[in-house]
Amino acid sequence: MATPTSYRLHIADMDCASCAIKIETAIKRLPGVSDIEVNAGSGLLSLKLDEDRTQPSDIAARVKALGYKPVEAGEGHSGHLHSHAHGHDHDHGEAWWQGTKAILAALSGLLFALAFAGSYLFPEQEGLFFTIAAALSVLPFMRRAVAGAMLGAPFSIETLMSVAAIGAIIIGESAEAAAVVFLFAVGELLENVAAGRARAGIKALVNLVPRTARRETPDGQIQEIAAVELAVGDVVQVRPGDRVPSDGEIIEGRSQLDESPVTGESVPVAKDVGAAVYAGSVNSDGLLRVRITRTAADNTIARIIHLVEEAQQTKAPTARFIDRFASRYTPAAMVVAALIAIVPPLFFGGTWHVWIYRGLATLLIACPCAMVISTPAAIASGLAAGARRGLLIKGGAALETLGHVKTVGFDKTGTLTIGKPQVTDVVALAGLEDAVLAKAAAVERGSSHPLGLAIVQAAEQRNLDIPNAFGATATAGKSVRARLRDGFVDVGSPRFAEEAGVLDEAARVKIDALESEGKTVVTVISGNKLLGLIALADTLRDDAADGMQKLQNLGVKPFMLTGDNARAAKAVAARLRLDFEAELLPEAKLAKINALKERGPVAMVGDGINDAPALSTASVGVAMGGGTDVALETAEAAILKDRVVGVAELIALSRATLGNIRQNVTIAIGLKAIFLVTTLLGMTSLWMAILADTGATVLVTANALRLLAFRPKV
Structure with a gap:
């Protein structure tokens, strides 16, 4: 097979x-x-x-x-x-007025106008003119209704509308039948236009990536090619004012880049040799040579578009409930309309014409379109609005859950802090400081952890001869071990050193002193001997305190979960005025999050590098990673602009979306209820009844589109 x-x-x-x-x-x-x-x-x-x-x-x-x-x-x-x-292309090649729905609306409008003119000139033939107009106008919708019924969808909106129009012709209300078909066609066209507006956010992202690139040839010439032809390893030239054609790394030059297409952050970012740049970023002032690291189909914007598309396909719980409800509601509505048409004349002496007319009006009012679209329209707009602001949410379920979150856990290193700690102290307890640092750097050379990267950087800045290390293995939250020429070396936490039995009282005193200054201490062990201590310090993100305050303004409690030592954690927590738990191994973090989940939805925010278990265990995992692979792939949401206030913005966006959904459902059901009462009282005509659905659908969609202009007020 x-x-x-x-x-x-x-x-x-x-x-x-x-x-x-x-x-x-x-x-x-x-x-x-x-x-x-x-x-x-x-x-x-x-x-x-x-x-x-x-x-x-x-x-x-x-x-x-x-x-x-x-x-x-x-x-x-x-x-x-x-x-x-095959990639992403959201432009189907035709404007809204060229589409099938625009043509049907124009034709049904023309037929209605001709029938109206004919009845004005020949009043005695009014019924014939409108019957012809209604019959011709309804034919395309009848074909769709029949096709839907044959393919397993008998209770479509086309079915309801076709039955109502044909019924109106049969009872002699052909003018209203023609008006109903015309209004229905116009309503479908307006839905089409509104849906196009909702997709505009994603189209805008696509259009931010330039179509061409200036690639350097092996002989140093500049060749202008299509951006989709770029391969990994190609070198391109990005002039001031140009957009970066695909993700890459600067190999020559320095400049300020506007990365708002990716991160939503409008302040330009200074970039130098070795810095990563993203497709669609605008180069402000310096000439750059960039080595391409991702093809057009795989660059950051392409992946954001793909993730937003996938998110829109992932139905929110409310949307799933409404879909199930609508599948039962439509056939039930047809039964109710039939009973309204038949029961009063049969059992209560009602007039057949009057009650059939009211039954047909009920059928039109019963169309579920506005109700079915109420949630997905709001979710799609919310996801697109978030993507524009560098807030990436992977699905309606995550978007809904964020709005109910009452507690947010933060990792410390790389999340509340910048994540680029620097070595502040090297304490040699055996041998020389440089030897301690060189051996630690050898063990950490292949690490992606911020502390490991800082140790390697410090050794390189001192121009130390870093020995070769082999077979590095990590024990999460404890240590990294590798084999050097003169034996195994472990770089780990003071807890690991205590468990290994290598700490003496002098070392404990020194560790306490460094940690009391808010520093993180790692131990360097060779065999069963403590060679020395390395202390590192990180700096808080500029907006960390503001981010905590904004969460508290929303009624959300932030707290910090970290594997770092208690003194360093306490120093950070004191500045941010939040509760914390420190020296947590990964399994302890999971236990804490699970305990908090028993009291309600919990969000966990991490840098996406070593927080994957905690992110996946939380009700919603939020990664802060500035557009990195890990940030885009690890959690249900990602803050691409690396700002702590983005967490409050995510929650505010979710709450705005949930509010929009409630408004939409109220509009959809409220209008139907009002028109149902007026219909049963004989106050609603058929053409007014179709407005109960078409009008509600347009109102619901227009209301959802308001989210595209979302500005977080936190």
């Missing part, structure tokens, strides 16, 4: 959650299709396909049968699935 292949397909005119449900239901029936995800927010269908059982063309044909247009990325023609590796 063939291995299923992952495919993705852009679908034009798919702009609401009910469209997505209909497509998903139809595709599920094909053999060999699995893992279907339909994302109305980005207009994407993704699935796994066994091509021995179903061909890609069958998927495209089924999408077409439902009245939608499959479009391959970057092309203007339809009918092709494409592999995920």
Whole structure:
């Protein structure tokens, strides 16, 4: 049996959650299709396909049968699935007024206008003119309704609208039938336009990456090529005012770079040789030579776009509940409308014409579109708004949970502090200081931990001869061990040294003195002998205190969990006025987080390097990593601008999104309730009834779009 292949397909005119449900239901029936995800927010269908059982063309044909247009990325023609590796292209090649929905709205409007003009000139033929207009206008929607019913989605909005329009023609209300179809077509067009606006945030990210790059040839010439042709290792020239064409590393030059496309931080960042630069960043003033480290399909912005798209596909709990509710609600609404039409005339002497008319109006009011779109529209806008501000959230579930968080745990090193500690003291207890530092640097040379990097940097700054080390192994939270030419050397915490039995009273006194100054101390052990101590100090992030205050303003309690020594932790906690627990091994951190989770949702914030277990255990893991791989991949949310206040902004964004969802649900249900009462009292006409759904859908979508302009007020 063939291995299923992952495919993705852009679908034009798919702009609401009910469209997505209909497509998903139809595709599920094909053999060999699995893992279907339909994302109305980005207009994407993704699935796994066994091509021995179903061909890609069958998927495209089924999408077409439902009245939608499959479009391959970057092309203007339809009918092709494409592999995920083909990259990102969110422009389907046509403006909203060129789409199918715009054409249907224009045609139904023209037919309605012609019928109106004909009835004015020939009043006795008014019924005939409007019947023809209504019948012709409803045909495309009837075809979609029939196709949906045959493919497993009988209770679509097209079904409700078609039944109502045909029923109105049969009872002699053809003018209202024509008006209903026209208003429905206009409503669908407005949804389409609004959905396009919601996708604009992601399109804007795509457009920030330049299309061309100035690549250096082996003979030193400059060659202008398409940015997508860049390969890892290529050297490009980035002039002042240019955007960086892909992720890379500066090999010559220095400049200020505006990294707001990636981090949301508008203040330019000074960059020098060796610094990483991100695709889309704007070079302010100096000529740079940059070695490319990622291709166009894999650069930071491409990965952000991919993660936001995936996040939009991950339904929030509220959205899943509403989807389940809508699947039962629509057939129930059709039964209620039928009862309204039949029961009063049969049992209470009502007039058939009057109650059939009211039943048809109820059918139109019952359309679930506004209710179904209320949550995903808000979630999609919230995710896009966050991405614009360097707040990356991987899914509606995480976005919802953040709004309910009452406690936030912070790692210390690299999160509340800058994460670039510097060696302040080297204490030799046996031999020379330089020898102690050189051996520690040899053990830590392959480490990515901030303390290890600082030790290596200090040895290099002293121009020490760092010996070769072999077979380095780490014990989380305790030590790193490697074999040098004269034996094994351990670099570890004072606790590790105590457990190894190598600390004497003089060493304990010295460790206490250094830790009382808020420094972190590591021990260097060779065999069973303590060679010396290395003390390191880190500096708090500039906005750490502000970040703690903003969380407290939101009613959220921050606390610090660190593996560092209690004295260093106490010094930081005192400055930030927060509770803390120190000297925690990874399993102790997990136990603390699990205990806190029993009282409510807990967020854990770490640098994404050594905090993966804690991040994954928390209700929501938040990584601070300035666009690094780890920050993007480890947790459910990432703060790309490396600012502590970003945590409060995440929570504020989540709460704004949850508030928007509540408003949307209120609008959708409230309008339906009002119109249902007025319909039963005979105060609502058919064309007003369609506004109960179309109007609510447009209001809900417009309300959700307000989130795109989100500015955190914390």
